Amino acid sequence: MTQIDYTAFEAEVRSFAETHCPADIRQMVRDSKKITRDAWSRWQKVLFDHGWGAPNWPVEHGGTGWDARQRYIFDTVLAETRCPPQYHHGLRHLGPVLIKYGSQEQRDRFMPGILDGTDWWCQGYSEPGSGSDLASLRTKAERDGDDYVVTGQKIWTSHAHEADWIYALVRTSVEDKKQKGITLLLIPLDSPGITVKQIRTIDNIHHVNEVFFESVRVPVANRIGEEGQGWTYGKYLLSHERLGGANTAPTFQLFDGVKRLTERHGGSALRRADIQLRLIEIESRMLGLKEQGRAAVGAAMRGESLGLMPSGLKVISCNIQQALCDLAIEAVGPTHAARRGTVDPDQADAEALRWISTYFLNRSRTIVGGSDEVQKNLIAGQLFKGGLDPVAPALVPGPVFDAALRAGTDGGINWAAVLGMGWPMTLVPEDQGGAGAGLEDMVAIVEGAARGTLDLNLAMHCAVTPLLLSHAPAGALHDRLLAGHMDGSAVVLTALLTDEGGLDSRDFSLEPGANPLVSGMLGGVEALPGATHLLLASADRLLAVPLDGVGIAENATLDGRPTVDLRFGGARAEVLAEGTAAARALNMAQPVGTLLSGVDAVGTMVPVIAQTVAYLQGRRQFDQPLAEFQVLRHRIADMYLTYLNSSAAVLRAMNDMAEGETAPRSLAMAKLRSSRDAKTVAHGAIQLHGGMGMTEELPTTRLNKRLLQSGFDFGDAMLHAERLAAGNL
Numbered sequence: 001m002t003q004i005d006y007t008a009f010e011a012e013v014r015s016f017a018e019t020h021c022p023a024d025i026r027q028m029v030r031d032s033k034k035i036t037r038d039a040w041s042r043w044q045k046v047l048f049d050h051g052w053g054a055p056n057w058p059v060e061h062g063g064t065g066w067d068a069r070q071r072y073i074f075d076t077v078l079a080e081t082r083c084p085p086q087y088h089h090g091l092r093h094l095g096p097v098l099i100k101y102g103s104q105e106q107r108d109r110f111m112p113g114i115l116d117g118t119d120w121w122c123q124g125y126s127e128p129g130s131g132s133d134l135a136s137l138r139t140k141a142e143r144d145g146d147d148y149v150v151t152g153q154k155i156w157t158s159h160a161h162e163a164d165w166i167y168a169l170v171r172t173s174v175e176d177k178k179q180k181g182i183t184l185l186l187i188p189l190d191s192p193g194i195t196v197k198q199i200r201t202i203d204n205i206h207h208v209n210e211v212f213f214e215s216v217r218v219p220v221a222n223r224i225g226e227e228g229q230g231w232t233y234g235k236y237l238l239s240h241e242r243l244g245g246a247n248t249a250p251t252f253q254l255f256d257g258v259k260r261l262t263e264r265h266g267g268s269a270l271r272r273a274d275i276q277l278r279l280i281e282i283e284s285r286m287l288g289l290k291e292q293g294r295a296a297v298g299a300a301m302r303g304e305s306l307g308l309m310p311s312g313l314k315v316i317s318c319n320i321q322q323a324l325c326d327l328a329i330e331a332v333g334p335t336h337a338a339r340r341g342t343v344d345p346d347q348a349d350a351e352a353l354r355w356i357s358t359y360f361l362n363r364s365r366t367i368v369g370g371s372d373e374v375q376k377n378l379i380a381g382q383l384f385k386g387g388l389d390p391v392a393p394a395l396v397p398g399p400v401f402d403a404a405l406r407a408g409t410d411g412g413i414n415w416a417a418v419l420g421m422g423w424p425m426t427l428v429p430e431d432q433g434g435a436g437a438g439l440e441d442m443v444a445i446v447e448g449a450a451r452g453t454l455d456l457n458l459a460m461h462c463a464v465t466p467l468l469l470s471h472a473p474a475g476a477l478h479d480r481l482l483a484g485h486m487d488g489s490a491v492v493l494t495a496l497l498t499d500e501g502g503l504d505s506r507d508f509s510l511e512p513g514a515n516p517l518v519s520g521m522l523g524g525v526e527a528l529p530g531a532t533h534l535l536l537a538s539a540d541r542l543l544a545v546p547l548d549g550v551g552i553a554e555n556a557t558l559d560g561r562p563t564v565d566l567r568f569g570g571a572r573a574e575v576l577a578e579g580t581a582a583a584r585a586l587n588m589a590q591p592v593g594t595l596l597s598g599v600d601a602v603g604t605m606v607p608v609i610a611q612t613v614a615y616l617q618g619r620r621q622f623d624q625p626l627a628e629f630q631v632l633r634h635r636i637a638d639m640y641l642t643y644l645n646s647s648a649a650v651l652r653a654m655n656d657m658a659e660g661e662t663a664p665r666s667l668a669m670a671k672l673r674s675s676r677d678a679k680t681v682a683h684g685a686i687q688l689h690g691g692m693g694m695t696e697e698l699p700t701t702r703l704n705k706r707l708l709q710s711g712f713d714f715g716d717a718m719l720h721a722e723r724l725a726a727g728n729l
């Protein structure tokens, strides 16, 4: 197989987009104007002539044969170069249906016009009485010889006023279950008997219409598949429509626009700080969204089942877009909002006014294509019937994850058992007596253990401590501690003397020199039974302190994990590393700990959500299981969506780190995300357990506390947000 040079591919797409996308079309995108049919068709023709007409179709149907990463690069570069995304109704919605369910004759007839941009399609699904409950649609199609005769009305039909064709779900039977009497027809919009009427919308843009059908004759040859099977085809089409969220490039484009806007319309210092922090929050959610998009495109291209991916992508991407527009309108402020009627661009800030339209337009995101509420019904349906496992894949699936999950689930695992499984050796190179495994294996262990509800700080004891030691220069003490920490002959604790350490230090001081005196108190150091040494890790020194003679008081974290408060009555430390060597050891260890604490959080969210689902199924109120109440089902769906986005952000950060990139920015965003989201999931679980959520006996309580604690480990959300805001990551 030939290796793809993605950098060269990206350069090729960029150069093509910059030189071939007509300047007037790029200007429309820059000005956030509605892309007209003419512009969109011209752009599609340019792409088609270059062989890039249909990146999402198989090669044999005129597709490009790109892999998921190339498709992602293509979409991203188009957005970055201010070229429009491709028009969706033909390529992304109907195209896949023609490929899967259309006849050869239909493919030959309809696909070329979609490919080269000549034919323009719109979607005739919704009706005045049938929105979310689409299957109740009533526009009827009666067979008359070789034709159907269609009578009824569609509503909210985007682009109908500029389209040539409508793909419409119509009712061909009322005999059976309502889903069974639906048929999918392809109807030319210039057919006699069709009237299109504009609907005025709050964004002042003409895009939706009513479409009236009065005895419109449609040849039977224009029917997709079999009569009465339209619901199956229509749903398949909708799943592709919802996958639209997998193209995250427009969201990033929107983000850039809002960021620029907020820089110009900041207001007071407090307002600016608030806007900056909210942008960082949104950006961190976009990190996960990007990873979710990649995963979905990859799965779709491999022909795998997409499960809840389309619903997850749709809800998360649409909510992010709305949050961005919300920020934009706040930045624009009342001055411009009150001048919305202004048409003379010299008299008002035209860009600010356009944002008001964009804001209104984006309110429709969570309504169209199956509203947020409908998606949450679907998600809850899966979680309550099919469980969480099929829709919560491990970050790094495989035998390592499975073994850790089993170990965690079996319970009763202590430090001796962890040593027996060799987990502290994982990241230590083989020539230092370790297993020489990669970051992904450690992630698999930590996530598996967390899902199995194992209660140990593996991030600190199995990753940070061994990594600090293995990256310090060799020496007698170093060798003894590293080997001892792996075989149990030494038990080494670690205190990170950094902002991430989160330690309570009182009168703590370290002398300079080769054998410095340590004095004062350090509280909240993660503990292990029989600890023999403490590593003190800072950016310029790595020290080891023998613990005999140090005053040790037992304590615990928020979730009851053992910690110790250490009182150094004049203990002497030994230097393991100084200067750049110490900084290097810290830089190798601390980011891994930060990542793993995010992994621990997303791993713990899974049993918390699963246990909450089980509780709602078992507990009855008002003569029925709580699981029957939609408000509670939606809260579970929200918890799942929170988990989904968080775990994707953590996965992205892991990949950036594993690929050897210095990934401090994605790491900070992933940790910010997992910290905030851990809290959200814990709060949901406490609330949905009612009074039981407040009790110590409930197994979920310990996990809830662990989620809350994970938000503090290796720096809390605010610490990472501040780093991101400082702009040097």
Ligand SMILES: Cc1cc2nc3c(=O)[nH]c(=O)nc-3n(C[C@H](O)[C@H](O)[C@H](O)COP(=O)(O)OP(=O)(O)OC[C@H]3O[C@@H](n4cnc5c(N)ncnc54)[C@H](O)[C@@H]3O)c2cc1C
Pocket: 122, 123, 124, 125, 126, 130, 131, 132, 133, 155, 156, 157, 158, 159, 208, 364, 367, 368, 369, 370, 371, 372, 373, 374, 377
């Ligand atoms: C800008 C725009 C463009 C559109 N483009 C098209 C298009 O091109 N083609 C097309 O066919 N349609 C299109 N639509 C229609 C769109 O798909 C529908 O608006 C959508 O399906 C919701 O239907 P409805 O408007 O009838 O709302 P309703 O179904 O009446 O819903 C009203 C509210 O109740 C909630 N709700 C409904 N049922 C449930 C339930 N079971 N549980 C919980 N909550 C529920 C909804 O989420 C919503 O908040 C478009 C709509 C808009 C606004």
